[in-house]
Amino acid sequence: MKQSRLNSWFNRTIKIGLAVSLTPIIAGLIAASIAGPGQAKPVTAISQLLEGILTLNATAIITLGILVLLLIPVSLVTIAMVVFLIDRDRPSIAISVLLLCFLTVSLVLALT
Amino acid sequence: MLGVGGGFIIVPMLSLALHIPIQIAIAASLTSIVATSSTATIAYTKARMTNIKLGLLLETLTAPGAITGAVLASFLPSSILSLLFGMIMIYMAYRMTRRQPPTTSTPHTASPELHSTKPTGVMTLLEGSYHDQNLDQPVTYSIRRIPLGLAGSFVAGILSSMLGIGGGIVKVPVMNTVMGVPIKAAIATSTFCIGITAAIGALIYYYNGFIYPSIAGPLVAGVFVGAILGTRLMQRLRGLLLQRLFAVLIFTTAILMFLKAAAIL
Numbered sequence: 001m002k003q004s005r006l007n008s009w010f011n012r013t014i015k016i017g018l019a020v021s022l023t024p025i026i027a028g029l030i031a032a033s034i035a036g037p038g039q040a041k042p043v044t045a046i047s048q049l050l051e052g053i054l055t056l057n058a059t060a061i062i063t064l065g066i067l068v069l070l071l072i073p074v075s076l077v078t079i080a081m082v083v084f085l086i087d088r089d090r091p092s093i094a095i096s097v098l099l100l101c102f103l104t105v106s107l108v109l110a111l112t
Numbered sequence: 113m114l115g116v117g118g119g120f121i122i123v124p125m126l127s128l129a130l131h132i133p134i135q136i137a138i139a140a141s142l143t144s145i146v147a148t149s150s151t152a153t154i155a156y157t158k159a160r161m162t163n164i165k166l167g168l169l170l171e172t173l174t175a176p177g178a179i180t181g182a183v184l185a186s187f188l189p190s191s192i193l194s195l196l197f198g199m200i201m202i203y204m205a206y207r208m209t210r211r212q213p214p215t216t217s218t219p220h221t222a223s224p225e226l227h228s229t230k231p232t233g234v235m236t237l238l239e240g241s242y243h244d245q246n247l248d249q250p251v252t253y254s255i256r257r258i259p260l261g262l263a264g265s266f267v268a269g270i271l272s273s274m275l276g277i278g279g280g281i282v283k284v285p286v287m288n289t290v291m292g293v294p295i296k297a298a299i300a301t302s303t304f305c306i307g308i309t310a311a312i313g314a315l316i317y318y319y320n321g322f323i324y325p326s327i328a329g330p331l332v333a334g335v336f337v338g339a340i341l342g343t344r345l346m347q348r349l350r351g352l353l354l355q356r357l358f359a360v361l362i363f364t365t366a367i368l369m370f371l372k373a374a375a376i377l
Contacts, residue, residue, distance in 0.1 A: 010157045010164065014157075025329050025333060029329050032326065042321045043325075062328075063325050065329070067318070069143065070314050073150070073310075074311055076153075089237075092168070099308075103308070105175070107315065
């Protein structure tokens with residue numbers, strides 16, 4: 001069943017995504033509560049984020065978890081496209097490609 | 113539980129009660145909506161309630177709608193839009209309280225006037241079915257009035273970027289009352305859709321430095337637990353009760369929109 005394959009791929013992807021994102025979020029929150037009040041400003045630069053993760057900075061670790069979380073829905077659209085490609089479901093391939101294009105355009109327009 | 117993400121509770125709670133700047137509150141809210149959407153989608157896809165293809169199709173018009181809304185925001189007063197939106201929502205609330213959810217339906221169609229046309233082409237691709245826990249029977253349904261549903265999705269995008277509300281408040285009633293999707297499938301599909309829209313919004317807020325891990329982190333952990341409880345509850349509730357709960361929610365939102373239009377809020 002095509003629909004059940006899509007559902008099971010979605011299910012698996014979200015479970016993995018949530019596990020990978022919630023682990024650093026919770027670990028970071030525990031680390032932050034032990035360390036007490038400190039630097040809590042957002043980390044946006046990738047180099048700063050990597051440096052923070054390597055030095056086990058709680059804010060950077062939580063940020064990593066949040067970023068993984070935000071990528072889950074986008075990865076679901078990509079996975080749907082892959083499943084539709086495998087199933088050769090042309091109308092659905094067109095819909096998912098169109099959506100990915102619109103999402104990319106929205107992101108680029110908003111960031112520039 | 114109702115497929116709207118909870119942003120309308122989180123943003124006022126953070127900004128009004130905790131005095132957190134509005135952009136930081138919206139950024140944290142969008143992040144938590146992604147967590148809610150992802151957690152709930154696990155349960156809904158397992159129960160096959162989420163109509164993934166329909167969700168993806170509707171999302172293709174939400175993104176251009178959001179861009180249009182951003183453009184319109186520069187010359188259309190938000191008070192006029194709030195007023196229009198409020199009126200549409202009151203009509204939707206009225207329709208949702210009048211309509212009956214499926215009781216013994218294979219296939220399910222939303223209203224008597226829709227029985228006359230059989231689904232064809234793309235419509236058959238978008239058909240869905242799930243097992244209703246409350247009814248303890250399968251519910252199969254067809255999608256109708258796709259162009260109107262797409263228009264509703266476009267409007268949802270405009271409203272979410274102009275008024276800062278989640279698209280679910282528009283999409284659930286549109287799917288349910290216009291497209292003939294049973295309320296549970298509409299909520300599950302909307303839950304999936306709002307995750308995509310919120311993720312894009314949150315990534316933009318992240319880029320601009322508005323996602324504070326000390327605020328968004330605990331919120332994500334909290335809504336994760338709440339979303340698990342909400343999805344379990346939704347699957348066990350009667351469709352009619354869910355429709356009425358949603359009608360109350362959109363009626364309340366409409367009143368808030370009128371107050372906003374009158375500059376009381």
